[in-house]
Amino acid sequence: MPKTTLHQLHRIVREPVLAETRANLARSRARLPDAFQTAHQMLGRQGNGCGATIGAMPRCDFACRGCYLGDGANSIPPAPVEAIKAQMRALRPTLGNAGNLQLTDGEVTLRPADEVIELLRYARELGLMPMLMTHGDSFRRQPGLLERLMVEGGLVEVSIHVDTTQRGRTGAAYKYADTERALNPLRDEFATMLRRARATTGLPLRAATTMTVTRQNLSGVADVMPWVLRNRDVFRMISFQPVAQVGRTDDAIAEGVDVEALWAEIGIGIYGERGGVERLTSGRTWLGHPDCNRFVHGVVAASRDGRVDFHPLRSSDRPADAAIADEFLERFGGITFRRDSALERTARLLGVLLHAPGFVLGSLPRYAVSWLDRLGEGRPLRALAALATGRLQLGDLIVVSHHFMSRAELETPRGRERVDLCVFHVPIGDRLVSMCEVNATSIRDEYYEQILRDDLAASAASAASAASSSGAA
Numbered sequence: 426m427p428k429t430t431l432h433q434l435h436r437i438v439r440e441p442v443l444a445e446t447r448a449n450l451a452r453s454r455a456r457l458p459d460a461f462q463t464a465h466q467m468l469g470r471q472g473n474g475c476g477a478t479i480g481a482m483p484r485c486d487f488a489c490r491g492c493y494l495g496d497g498a499n500s501i502p503p504a505p506v507e508a509i510k511a512q513m514r515a516l517r518p519t520l521g522n523a524g525n526l527q528l529t530d531g532e533v534t535l536r537p538a539d540e541v542i543e544l545l546r547y548a549r550e551l552g553l554m555p556m557l558m559t560h561g562d563s564f565r566r567q568p569g570l571l572e573r574l575m576v577e578g579g580l581v582e583v584s585i586h587v588d589t590t591q592r593g594r595t596g597a598a599y600k601y602a603d604t605e606r607a608l609n610p611l612r613d614e615f616a617t618m619l620r621r622a623r624a625t626t627g628l629p630l631r632a633a634t635t636m637t638v639t640r641q642n643l644s645g646v647a648d649v650m651p652w653v654l655r656n657r658d659v660f661r662m663i664s665f666q667p668v669a670q671v672g673r674t675d676d677a678i679a680e681g682v683d684v685e686a687l688w689a690e691i692g693i694g695i696y697g698e699r700g701g702v703e704r705l706t707s708g709r710t711w712l713g714h715p716d717c718n719r720f721v722h723g724v725v726a727a728s729r730d731g732r733v734d735f736h737p738l739r740s741s742d743r744p745a746d747a748a749i750a751d752e753f754l755e756r757f758g759g760i761t762f763r764r765d766s767a768l769e770r771t772a773r774l775l776g777v778l779l780h781a782p783g784f785v786l787g788s789l790p791r792y793a794v795s796w797l798d799r800l801g802e803g804r805p806l807r808a809l810a811a812l813a814t815g816r817l818q819l820g821d822l823i824v825v826s827h828h829f830m831s832r833a834e835l836e837t838p839r840g841r842e843r844v845d846l847c848v849f850h851v852p853i854g855d856r857l858v859s860m861c862e863v864n865a866t867s868i869r870d871e872y873y874e875q876i877l878r879d880d881l882a883a884s885a886a887s888a889a890s891a892a893s894s895s896g897a898a
Contacts, residue, residue, distance in 0.1 A: 474848030605645025650694025708737020
């Protein structure tokens with residue numbers, strides 16, 4: 426990693442949130458109807474959404490029952506590296522500095538490692554934050570691959586998908602697992618692998634885990650959440666994705682899952698009781714249209730005696746705290762430390778202090794005392810002592826649900842409203858297209874057909890060139 430210069434540190438102090446970031450947020454905010462500009466709305470306040478590549482590897486060595494790829498996907502070659510780089514450049518203006526980029530489409534780790542490394546490095550050169558989306562089995566079958574992507578590619582974010590709809594997993598115990606609880610040992614294996622990769626490389630690595638949710642495995646959500654809480658040091662996000670009837674999804678599992686039913690199971694998994702969902706969703710936020718996603722960003726408090734609790738970061742039950750959080754977003758919305766070294770992070774915090782000393786020295790201490798009161802159940806000094814002695818440890822966790830649409834949903838007035846406010850885009854030609862449209866219409870298949878035509882044309886041109894050279898000789 427290049428060394429940070431004094432000039433760069435001075436710039437961070439002077440501008441802890443880039444002017445480019447503020448402009449992007451303002452543009453995103455302007456997209457929102459007045460009805461959606463609420464305190465729960467994060468689009469235009471903290472984020473601009475997410476982008477994804479397409480064609481990076483339109484193949485997979487799994488045969489999952491909930492697959493959004495088309496029937497011909499495994500017969501399509503990957504798009505050239507330069508084409509994927511062009512997609513990243515197309516996404517960069519919308520996503521902004523440190524924007525969220527998913528390196529995805531099929532199983533990207535089946536692509537040659539050198540090419541994956543090149544794509545990761547290029548994304549970071551553009552100022553994006555690439556997250557490699559994978560089923561994770563390539564890391565199990567190829568020891569050292571994960572570490573190589575970290576060291577040579579600068580990989581710092583990875584998402585591993587694990588659930589019972591997958592088919593093709595290595596290991597007899599996991600190949601046909603029919604409960605999410607049965608897959609927790611596999612999740613343990615991934616957690617150990619990620620910790621080891623961080624230790625051996627000395628590099629940071631943040632992980633998310635994703636899970637397709639169907640009527641059949643809905644009750645398993647409550648079995649997965651305690652596992653996530655225990656492994657919060659590695660997996661800092663879990664994203665639940667209720668199945669949509671698109672692509673090659675098996676009709677037998679395609680019946681939809683209600684968002685409230687899903688969050689009720691999440692609440693049971695976190696708090697051990699059905700009523701816990703009210704405490705959980707008091708802190709809900711969303712990005713764009715509220716039907717498309719739900720986020721609860723929270724703090725995991727783990728006691729030495731084994732007790733683990735989850736506290737939503739922004740809770741309507743604590744209006745004074747919520748007001749301070751809202752003021753922070755008004756002042757410093759879009760701030761991110763994800764690309765920072767320790768020195769850069771210190772400089773950015775100093776910049777926050779210098780830009781708003783009254784807020785930092787007045788409001789934030791009150792916010793901290795309120796949190797100590799919450800953690801200590803009315804005894805803030807007890808919580809402070811527990812933190813100081815290590816008897817209480819804190820970690821952050823984001824719980825997310827993403828709700829993709831079927832073609833039938835897409836064609837409804839509500840569906841079109843959602844598409845107009847989409848925050849998850851894929852570059853197709855000179856357009857940024859909603860991921861729901863890519864999943865539920867013929868757009869992905871048409872793009873794949875173009876990849877195949879281009880590949881055949883390139884092969885024909887290469888053969889003609891070789892024949893011409895042979896004739897000349």
